[in-house]
Amino acid sequence: EIHLFPQIKRVLCVAEKNDAAKGISHIMSNGGARRREGLSKFNKIYEYEYNLFGQNVTVTMTSVSGHLLGLQFKAQFQKWHSCNPVLLFDAEVEKYCPDTMVQIKRTLEKEARQCQALVIWTDCDREGENIGFEIIDVCKAVKPNIQVFRAKFSEITPNSIRRACETLMEPDVNISDAVDVRQELDLRIGASFTRFQTLRLQKIFPESLANQLISYGSCQFPTLGFVVERFKAIQAFIPETFYKIKVLHEVEEDAVEFSWKRNRLFNHTACLVLYQICMEDPIATVTSVTSKPKSKWRPLPLDTVELEKLASRKLRISAKETMKIAEKLYTQGFISYPRTETNIFPASLSLGPLVEQQTQSTDWGTFAQRVLDQPGGPNPRQGKNSDQAHPPIHPTKYTDTLQGNEGRVYEFIVRHFLACVSQDALGQETIVDIDIAQEKFSASGLMIIARNYLDVYPYDRWSTKVIPVYEQGSQFQPSAIEMVDGQTSPPQLLTEADLISLMEKHGIGTDATHAEHIETIKSRMYVGLTADQRFLPGELGMGLVEGYNSMGYEMSKPNLRAELEADLKLVSEGRKDKHSVLLHHIQKYKIVFIESVRKAKKLDEALSPYLGAAQEFTEAEQQDMEIPLPIRKCPHCSRDMVLKKKKEGNGMYLSCLGFPTCKTAVWFPDTVLEVSRDDSICPTCQPHPVHMLKFKFRRGSLPPMMPLEFVGCIGGCDETLREVLDLKYLRAGGGSAAKKPRTCGICHMPGHTRVTCPQR
Numbered sequence: 152e153i154h155l156f157p158q159i160k161r162v163l164c165v166a167e168k169n170d171a172a173k174g175i176s177h178i179m180s181n182g183g184a185r186r187r188e189g190l191s192k193f194n195k196i197y198e199y200e201y202n203l204f205g206q207n208v209t210v211t212m213t214s215v216s217g218h219l220l221g222l223q224f225k226a227q228f229q230k231w232h233s234c235n236p237v238l239l240f241d242a243e244v245e246k247y248c249p250d251t252m253v254q255i256k257r258t259l260e261k262e263a264r265q266c267q268a269l270v271i272w273t274d275c276d277r278e279g280e281n282i283g284f285e286i287i288d289v290c291k292a293v294k295p296n297i298q299v300f301r302a303k304f305s306e307i308t309p310n311s312i313r314r315a316c317e318t319l320m321e322p323d324v325n326i327s328d329a330v331d332v333r334q335e336l337d338l339r340i341g342a343s344f345t346r347f348q349t350l351r352l353q354k355i356f357p358e359s360l361a362n363q364l365i366s367y368g369s370c371q372f373p374t375l376g377f378v379v380e381r382f383k384a385i386q387a388f389i390p391e392t393f394y395k396i397k398v399l400h401e402v403e404e405d406a407v408e409f410s411w412k413r414n415r416l417f418n419h420t421a422c423l424v425l426y427q428i429c430m431e432d433p434i435a436t437v438t439s440v441t442s443k444p445k446s447k448w449r450p451l452p453l454d455t456v457e458l459e460k461l462a463s464r465k466l467r468i469s470a471k472e473t474m475k476i477a478e479k480l481y482t483q484g485f486i487s488y489p490r491t492e493t494n495i496f497p498a499s500l501s502l503g504p505l506v507e508q509q510t511q512s513t514d515w516g517t518f519a520q521r522v523l524d525q526p527g528g529p530n531p532r533q534g535k536n537s538d539q540a541h542p543p544i545h546p547t548k549y550t551d552t553l554q555g556n557e558g559r560v561y562e563f564i565v566r567h568f569l570a571c572v573s574q575d576a577l578g579q580e581t582i583v584d585i586d587i588a589q590e591k592f593s594a595s596g597l598m599i600i601a602r603n604y605l606d607v608y609p610y611d612r613w614s615t616k617v618i619p620v621y622e623q624g625s626q627f628q629p630s631a632i633e634m635v636d637g638q639t640s641p642p643q644l645l646t647e648a649d650l651i652s653l654m655e656k657h658g659i660g661t662d663a664t665h666a667e668h669i670e671t672i673k674s675r676m677y678v679g680l681t682a683d684q685r686f687l688p689g690e691l692g693m694g695l696v697e698g699y700n701s702m703g704y705e706m707s708k709p710n711l712r713a714e715l716e717a718d719l720k721l722v723s724e725g726r727k728d729k730h731s732v733l734l735h736h737i738q739k740y741k742i743v744f745i746e747s748v749r750k751a752k753k754l755d756e757a758l759s760p761y762l763g764a765a766q767e768f769t770e771a772e773q774q775d776m777e778i779p780l781p782i783r784k785c786p787h788c789s790r791d792m793v794l795k796k797k798k799e800g801n802g803m804y805l806s807c808l809g810f811p812t813c814k815t816a817v818w819f820p821d822t823v824l825e826v827s828r829d830d831s832i833c834p835t836c837q838p839h840p841v842h843m844l845k846f847k848f849r850r851g852s853l854p855p856m857m858p859l860e861f862v863g864c865i866g867g868c869d870e871t872l873r874e875v876l877d878l879k880y881l882r883a884g885g886g887s888a889a890k891k892p893r894t895c896g897i898c899h900m901p902g903h904t905r906v907t908c909p910q911r
């Protein structure tokens with residue numbers, strides 16, 4: 152419930168783009184808004200009086216240009232060589248305002264100071280909610296007590312804007328949180344893998360990959376994976392020969408082809424035997440003639456994925472271009488919000504007036520009138536999905552002023568809308584079954600009775616198929632009975648529409664991001680397009696997918712990302728907590744990362760068939776490229792601790808990856824000859840997991856009953872080992888990282904331990 156504050160005189164309204172601010176202002180002010188400049192020349196300020204909260208207020212409407220803030224690593228992690236990429240899973244991140252957005256931010260700060268209330272008018276989806284909170288944070292920083300509201304709308308039309316003003320809400324922080332989680336995971340996962348594979352592969356393939364960025368993204372890779380998988384299926388395809396029997400019957404002008412009920416056989420002898428039996432008695436008997444109504448269904452209300460797929464298939468406009476155009480049509484008030492998963496028209500949306508507007512058109516106006524005149528008026532076919540936020544995509548205003556692809560996309564949306572609220576096409580199908588020597592064949596004909604929606608929807612085809620009149624029980628002599636052969640054919644390379652379907656099916660990205668991910672793998676040259684607009688993987692793309700697949704991690708398979716996407720949805724619905732989701736996925740991808748680094752040679756091997764021989768490296772150089780695996784968390788800064796070689800001598804020490812900021816370290820005494828990481832994990836020590844270490848001690852340095860080689864835990868649970876190694880300071884919360892003077896547990900003198908105490 153919204154409380155009204157009598158002191159509100161000026162209200163700051165902020166839309167997601169200048170076009171939207173302009174459109175909304177035009178509606179709210181009945182065309183009477185005064186325009187002035189802001190600090191950013193692309194984001195104007197519109198002012199007008201409006202009755203809000205039951206009083207006359209002055210509205211200042213302006214806009215941002217998408218996200219106002221970005222997320223980045225803190226300075227010490229930003230340079231590519233600044234740190235081991237594994238650190239990027241834990242490195243501190245911060246929001247920052249990019250240079251291009253600074254003037255917009257300053258405009259908001261300046262205007263907010265003059266206002267008592269702030270109304271967020273960004274697009275009503277996840278990104279929009281998050282942008283809303285960026286605006287709120289910027290404004291509250293200069294005006295802490297500003298009242299904040301959220302306008303909810305799906306169209307920039309007078310009704311919709313008025314309703315939004317009358318039902319202002321609170322912004323939903325959970326929806327915004329989901330975006331924060333996604334941004335942070337994308338940054339950490341993308342940067343760590345991108346740095347790792349780019350730095351490594353540039354070294355290994357200096358000829359082919361010098362200066363090439365080899366980006367990784369947790370959506371990009373599964374998307375690439377689909378393209379590669381299809382390509383490999385085609386390569387692996389072995390065509391098979393099949394055989395079938397075809398029956399032809401020519402009746403005056405018409406030639407009817409009867410198809411075999413067995414469809415096809417892969418055994419030549421078997422088919423030949425049946426064919427010969429038919430040929431011995433080649434008389435056909437009509438066993439049945441059925442005639443029944445058949446409909447071709449009108450399309451479902453249009454959601455984003457369908458719009459992208461159909462535009463790609465029928466209009467040959469890419470998903471990215473389609474969404475850019477749809478976005479523009481929306482901000483201009485021609486169509487409803489184009490990012491929606493809904494394919495059910497809500498009962499509250501009155502369809503009559505929307506159809507009525509389209510009667511003005513010379514192209515489809517007559518059809519729109521037919522829809523209004525049909526019994527019951529507009530009658531949408533209903534789908535099953537609703538995102539509870541936006542209706543299906545539909546026209547909100549008639550126009551005949553659009554040119555080129557904008558005009559084509561608008562026309563498509565209007566025709567689709569009119570088709571879906573009209574009626575299914577009706578026909579009568581006739582099926583004739585015949586029998587020749589016990590083999591069954593059939594043929595069908597189609598008579599179209601009422602084209603209905605097809606009259607307005609040229610993107611679908613349904614053709615009449617003529618079949619002469621046959622009578623049950625009658626016999627005829629076929630004009631020809633033939634045995635023909637053919638070959639099974641491989642699947643085809645994916646089209647953009649196929650790729651979007653796969654992404655949707657496997658939960659990669661959202662309807663808002665499919666097009667971007669596809670664009671990314673194109674721009675990275677991981678895939679190319681054939682002349683008929685199908686996706687073909689490039690050599691680098693093939694090699695990367697094969698390399699990661701051979702590591703056994705499903706990096707290019709959809710599972711990891713799909714789980715993440717599902718968790719984001721739960722965060723946005725307030726059913727899962729932001730921090731736990733973030734931690735869970737960081738941990739999961741970090742494990743995959745560490746393993747990928749460990750098995751990095753497989754990546755080189757997979758790529759060398761495409762990129763030429765891998766550069767050889769000495770063992771020392773190889774080791775340099777490798778990232779040691781974590782033993783445990785640093786009790787002081789929570790980063791990973793890893794085993795490192797001492798600069799001098801052969802000894803090892805345990806070092807915090809936060810070095811030099813964090814100086815926690817365990818220097819093993821000289822009596823430790825060897826120490827290495829064991830795969831086993833201590834069941835008790837915290838914070839989980841603490842890996843066990845494999846030790847080898849110098850002869851005579853341990854009490855006689857202890858073996859010289861054993862696996863032990865340095866997490867604190869192993870009393871003896873703790874004393875031998877003097878591990879007191881590593882206990883969590885155990886004080887400073889500085890080495891404490893060693894004192895003996897028996898005589899409390901420095902210089903030796905309990906084990907080597909002369910008083911024993």
Ligand SMILES: *[C@@H]1O[C@H](CO)[C@@H](O)[C@H](O)[C@H]1NC(C)=O
Pocket residue numbers: 205206207
């Ligand atoms: C708001 O302004 C309109 C006309 O501009 C006026 O008729 C109305 O009385 C005003 N309402 C209030 C509450 O001041």
Ligand SMILES: *[C@@H]1O[C@H](CO)[C@@H](O)[C@H](O)[C@H]1NC(C)=O
Pocket residue numbers: 418419420421424
């Ligand atoms: C093919 O069909 C013939 C005749 O039915 C049968 O004898 C033969 O075993 C079949 N061959 C194979 C490979 O199945």
Ligand SMILES: *[C@@H]1O[C@H](CO)[C@@H](O)[C@H](O)[C@H]1NC(C)=O
Pocket residue numbers: 323324325724725726727728729
């Ligand atoms: C937001 O999420 C929290 C749990 O994370 C939940 O308690 C709260 O009700 C949610 N808020 C809304 C508006 O859904």
